[in-house]
Amino acid sequence: MRNQTITKSLVDGLEARATEYSVWDAKLPGFGVRVRPTGSMSFIVVYRAGSGRSAPFRRYTIASVGKLAPEAARIRAKQILGKVVNGIDPANEKARERGTATVGELADLFVRHHADKKLKPSTCSYYRLLVETIIKPAFGSTKSDKLSRAAVSRLHSGMSKHRVNANRTLTLLSGIYAYGGQIGEVPEGYNPARGIEKFKEASRERFLNGDELGRLGAALQEAETVGIPWDVDNGPNSKHVPKLKRVTIVSKSAAAALRLLVLTGCRLREILHLKWEYVDFERGVLFLPDSKTGKKTVVLNAPALAVLAGLERIGPYVIPGDNIEKPRSDLKRPWAAVSTRAGLQGVRLHDLRHTYASFGVGGGLGLPIIGKLLGHAQASTTARYAHLDNDPLRRATEKIGAELSAAMGENIYDTAEVVPMRSSDFVPRQSSG
Known part of the structure; x- marks a missing residue:
């Protein structure tokens, strides 16, 4: 079939034959429509991958007819041929992209080959929950090397009512991408979850008196x-x-x-x-x-x-x-x-x-001892109880008070009798006026 300008009316008039055939565009060399015996049709581009007559031909499928209008397909074909002029092989580029794991697939690899083997079962269960209910619905089909920091940031911001899960999802995504870099699924160092500020979480410590x-x-x-x-x-x-x-x-x-x-x-x-x-x-x-x-x-x-x-x-x-x-x-x-x-x-x-921790720290046992009793792996974990350790502060303020009192020529510190205050001592006096 001779070259013709590919238009909607031309495409609508194409019929299936016993064998596959192609119709080529008269305006843009290499751009055409492939028609299969089943009746399915696709817009395609054919080009040489390299210079010279020995360079192999490549065929790149743009999209199925119906998903793109002919003019839109022609514009896409021009973009593809422009890459060829710049020495890029679009077909190879597409093949590599097709082989890249999606975010959902990378998350499954992380859970199955890393978390299940190195983390606690309870942590793994929580990670699976985050993957299935948050990460996959949002990014599951996205190619892992195409996920942007902006998209992750939007997801995180949209979970502001559930700040703990939002922050843990961010941490998990960062871990998934770090693992992906180690195994070569994504470029090492590429991590769309890095640099996103987490929500401030209200302290959940509650101590019984x-x-x-x-x-x-x-x-x-x-x-x-x-x-x-x-x-x-x-x-x-x-x-x-x-x-x-x-x-x-x-x-x-x-x-x-x-x-x-x-x-x-x-x-x-x-x-x-x-x-x-x-x-x-x-x-x-x-x-x-x-x-x-x-x-x-x-x-x-x-x-x-x-x-x-x-x-x-x-x-x-x-x-x-x-x-x-x-x-x-x-x-x-x-x-x-x-x-x-x-x-x-x-x-x-x-x-x-x-x-248990608060009573130990309040009793002056010190953070290192409490950390050992609780089995903390890091001192920073025990540091959350530091504000309860008031014994050093009490001794310091007593020493300062004694020196100030002596400097003022008073002996309040040595002679005053300390009397516990009762709630009734704070009843306001009636105004006489």
């Missing part, structure tokens, strides 16, 4: 003995029918687990997955073969040892589940009942670990 701990102890005692009462209505039409009184009884092992969280500062899984073989009563320690920071030794105090000694050994785990051969999965229901009864709304189980 002495009064709150007293209420917690009373609620635990009640829960494992007589049970925590709760009301049950007899129905919407039972206005004059007395409410039934029922109670929630917390098992002895669940109550013990809650006490151990307070008395040891351990993480939840360290207590729930604790086996009797890890407990050394003679030395007063727990030898944990694995924890968030690796192998860990927990030094037990006398109350914690007493809690452990009071438990019955009915299986391999200190806190067994319904199947005594497996650990209890969580403490959500007993903690909900106990914390509500104690008036500790909003207090998380992890806050019991913070409470």
Whole structure:
């Protein structure tokens, strides 16, 4: 077929034949329409990859007919042929791009070959959740070497109502791209998540004071003995029918687990997955073969040892589940009942670990010791409790006060009797006028 100007009317009139054939454009050499026996048609460009008659021919498929208008396809063909003039082989470039992993594929490689082998199972589960619910829906089909920092920044900014997940997604994406650079899936150093400012996260530390701990102890005692009462209505039409009184009884092992969280500062899984073989009563320690920071030794105090000694050994785990051969999965229901009864709304189980740390630091034990007791791998992790260590500040201000008082010729520091103030001492005086 002789060359013709490729227009919509020409394309609409093309019919399938027994064999594939092409129609070439009269205006732009190398630009044409390929027609297959099935009737499908595509806009194509044919060119020589190199100079001279020995250079091989390449055929580049622009798009299927219907996805682009003929004029738009001609413009695209001019761009492709312009690359050829500049010594670029567009067909090879496209083939390389086709072989580049998508963001979704790179994320799967990271989870399967890196996270699953080097990170904790709980961390891997969280990463999978972020990949499937956030990263893949946003960028899953994007070529990994085409993802822009602007696109990642828009995703992060759009998650402002969920700042923790937004920041963790940014961290995860950065890790995925660092891994991609190591294995050669993306250029080393290319990381669209780098340099994006994270949201400020409100501190979530919550420490129980002495009064709150007293209420917690009373609620635990009640829960494992007589049970925590709760009301049950007899129905919407039972206005004059007395409410039934029922109670929630917390098992002895669940109550013990809650006490151990307070008395040891351990993480939840360290207590729930604790086996009797890890407990050394003679030395007063727990030898944990694995924890968030690796192998860990927990030094037990006398109350914690007493809690452990009071438990019955009915299986391999200190806190067994319904199947005594497996650990209890969580403490959500007993903690909900106990914390509500104690008036500790909003207090998380992890806050019991913070409470253990706060009492140690407030008692002047020092951050390095507390870090060792908690099993922190880095001193910066323990530093969050630095503001509770007021003993050095107390000594400093007392020394300054004494010197200032002496310089003023007063002996207040040596002679004054310190009297605790009561709330009634702060009642404002009545105005006489």
